[in-house]
Amino acid sequence: MTCPRCGYHPMNxxxxxxxxxxxxxxxxxxxxxxxxxxxxxxxxxxxxWIESRRxxxxxxx
Amino acid sequence: xxxxxxxxxxVILGTPRRGRMSEHAAELMRAQIELRPGxxxxxxxxxxxxxxxxxxxxxxxxxxxxxxISFADALVIVAPEYNHGYPGLLKHVLDTNLRxxxxxxxxxxxxxxxxxxxxRVIQNLIPVMRELGLVTIFWDVNFTTVQSKFDxxxxxxDESFLPRIAKFLDELVWMAETLRYGRSHVTIGGSS
Numbered sequence: 001m002t003c004p005r006c007g008y009h010p011m012n013x014x015x016x017x018x019x020x021x022x023x024x025x026x027x028x029x030x031x032x033x034x035x036x037x038x039x040x041x042x043x044x045x046x047x048x049w050i051e052s053r054r055x056x057x058x059x060x061x
Numbered sequence: 062x063x064x065x066x067x068x069x070x071x072v073i074l075g076t077p078r079r080g081r082m083s084e085h086a087a088e089l090m091r092a093q094i095e096l097r098p099g100x101x102x103x104x105x106x107x108x109x110x111x112x113x114x115x116x117x118x119x120x121x122x123x124x125x126x127x128x129x130i131s132f133a134d135a136l137v138i139v140a141p142e143y144n145h146g147y148p149g150l151l152k153h154v155l156d157t158n159l160r161x162x163x164x165x166x167x168x169x170x171x172x173x174x175x176x177x178x179x180x181r182v183i184q185n186l187i188p189v190m191r192e193l194g195l196v197t198i199f200w201d202v203n204f205t206t207v208q209s210k211f212d213x214x215x216x217x218x219d220e221s222f223l224p225r226i227a228k229f230l231d232e233l234v235w236m237a238e239t240l241r242y243g244r245s246h247v248t249i250g251g252s253s
Contacts, residue, residue, distance in 0.1 A: 012244065012245055012247070013249055014163065014247065014249055015164055015249050016249055016250075017163055017194055022118040039159070039160060041194075043164075043244035043245055045245035047066070048066065048131075048134070048244075049131055049132065050160050050161050050163065052159075052160035
């Protein structure tokens with residue numbers, strides 16, 4: 001991922017955070033094992049900006 | 062990489078109530094942080110944030126607040142104790158963000174008119190901090206009987222608090238520097 005603020009590449013994938021559903025669509029995607037939705041969290045080593053995204057369903061990051 | 066980027070440690074004033082004495086504590090913390098080289102800070106007042114109370118999550122975000130939290134390396138939360146708990150607006154404001162907090166340090170300053178100095182609000186906030194992805198430090202600051210600790214202008218009248226605040230900030234800055242390194246250089250699952 002490229003930093004949308006300063007253009008640095010690559011941002012560091014620093015965390016996978018389990019988040020709780022806000023929308024009905026998100027709520028329908030949770031399972032009893034993953035009690036929420038995974039969010040991949042990235043940090044920019046240059047400017048410190050934080051970004052996140054949902055994992056690629058095909059498995060690549 | 063930008064090694065000269067100063068740490069950013071904003072102070073969140075966690076109550077909107079009129080006559081709040083936590084404001085003096087928050088301003089004191091901001092001023093003490095500002096004295097530290099290589100650290101910048103500012104006061105964020107939950108009462109001044111244009112965040113709706115009838116929605117949550119991304120749709121309720123205030124862009125300016127989220128930007129500050131995104132660039133923050135650590136937070137100081139000044140929280141008065143209301144009926145042994147935290148102010149409802151503080152929780153609502155904190156809940157409008159998530160990714161912005163992950164792997165960042167937080168120190169909590171408890172404020173109360175009684176003798177426990179917000180000890181119970183701190184204990185109640187710690188599990189919230191954990192779920193938000195913040196990393197709590199082991200120092201707190203407890204403003205007991207806050208009405209006797211500041212004069213009407215907001216000046217601290219009991220300077221015995223300053224050494225404790227210094228220890229609190231020493232630990233917070235250490236944690237902020239360490240976690241900045243980790244966020245920037247350590248990839249999750251990288252050793253597996």
